[in-house]
Amino acid sequence: MVHDLVVRRGGRLVLDGISLGIGRGSVTGLLGPSGCGKSTLIRAIMGIQVVESGRVSVLGQPAGSPSPRSRVGYVTQRPALYDDLTVRQNLAYFARLTGAPRDRIDEALALVDLGRVQDQRTSDLSGGQRARVSLASALLGQPEVLVLDEPTVGLDPVLRQELWHTFRGLAEAGTSLLVSSHVMDEAARCDDLLLMRDGTLLSSGPPDELRARTGEQDLEAAFLQLATEASS
Numbered sequence: 001m002v003h004d005l006v007v008r009r010g011g012r013l014v015l016d017g018i019s020l021g022i023g024r025g026s027v028t029g030l031l032g033p034s035g036c037g038k039s040t041l042i043r044a045i046m047g048i049q050v051v052e053s054g055r056v057s058v059l060g061q062p063a064g065s066p067s068p069r070s071r072v073g074y075v076t077q078r079p080a081l082y083d084d085l086t087v088r089q090n091l092a093y094f095a096r097l098t099g100a101p102r103d104r105i106d107e108a109l110a111l112v113d114l115g116r117v118q119d120q121r122t123s124d125l126s127g128g129q130r131a132r133v134s135l136a137s138a139l140l141g142q143p144e145v146l147v148l149d150e151p152t153v154g155l156d157p158v159l160r161q162e163l164w165h166t167f168r169g170l171a172e173a174g175t176s177l178l179v180s181s182h183v184m185d186e187a188a189r190c191d192d193l194l195l196m197r198d199g200t201l202l203s204s205g206p207p208d209e210l211r212a213r214t215g216e217q218d219l220e221a222a223f224l225q226l227a228t229e230a231s232s
Ligand SMILES: Nc1ncnc2c1ncn2[C@@H]1O[C@H](COP(=O)(O)OP(=O)(O)OP(=O)(O)O)[C@@H](O)[C@H]1O
Pocket: 009, 010, 011, 012, 014, 032, 033, 034, 035, 036, 037, 038, 039, 040, 041, 182
């Protein structure tokens, strides 16, 4: 839950009074052009961003509190993996760091469908496989909330589709996902959409609600219409 959040970075207003909520067991897409403040909002939700004013809580606790932290998984834009270790060794390392039981490694590998490459060195993986190793490391702790900052950036359409399939499976199993993207064609895959522009939220709600509100079937056209209305 985010209430009236204001963030300034380098003296610039980057988030200008954002309020939103995220549904449980669903995929919420955070969409907007590059530089609109998506990563900053995600950092605030993870409790690692200095905020000027407003409130952010996750699972009923203030963002960044120790207790929800283990229940919240976070995948940043740059996967932090050890290239000289195998996939399994990377996950074993993160399991040790986070105190996750070792048998959880097999479950996480299965969830992201990487069992077959578990003994390959991470340096030899494709971009999509690397993204999924990073996702698997966030799944080790069986998080209730999973926050992913542009997980599909730089991936080809087939890999993107596979990753979205994984997200859907996780949501169906009860995880709440917040997924940021600047690619509007990913919007239709979400249960709820948060559309951002210049540090403000243009709209929030299911894709169909956005279509009905704007009279546009195409979500990119709907976004453009809202952006035009907001600046006029
Ligand atoms: N450390 C910083 N100091 C000052 N300004 C910053 C800093 N980091 C980001 N910004 C500015 O804050 C704004 C929002 O950045 P943010 O990274 O949140 O956007 P974004 O929507 O996630 O972009 P992208 O899709 O490119 O990752 C941008 O205008 C950026 O220039």
